[in-house]
Amino acid sequence: MSKIILTVDDSRTMRDMLRMALVDAGFEVVQAEDGVHGLEVLLGAKPDVIITDINMPRMDGYGFMEGVRSDPQHRAIPILVLTTESSAEKKMRARDAGATGWIVKPFDPQKLVDAINRVAA
Template structure:
């Protein structure tokens, strides 16, 4: 599942993930992601940080509160690169971090790291 308020970023992620053989479910922000997570078991969650309604930090915390998603790998994909933000994401329960703009091969490598 990808979560990003930018339609162009969702499109880029969909293309990269589809090329890697993944089926992609999309959400525009944390609120919509939580609604869509209800009843599905994704292999991975990729989320932006800066989004309306519920940001990436809040989304990660809420996902981690759910028993069935406690071990779901969560990659943060954002323009933010400060150590403080990375630490905050890790504390919330993020598994990995990629800085935008991303290269599809770097995304694939990050996915392999968190899934294995």
């Protein structure tokens, strides 16, 4: 059975690129446009891994990760942060919010798939 990946990014182009890379690798993809939408999608989806951006309208990636981690049902889902940000402070803040890993945009599709396979049990 293929793994389900939830991608949360406000950029349609980035969502499309993620969908292509992940579907090509055999994953099922569910998508959300920002943190608020991501938490709504989580109510009906059971993703194996979540990939989220940090900078988004309505609710950023930090708030989204905190929301995911505050729900016992979703607490254990690995979360990969995919962002243009690379400062140590932002990485630490993301870890504190619940991030499992960090990938800088633009992403290499194979490295993304490898990261997903590493964190998805």
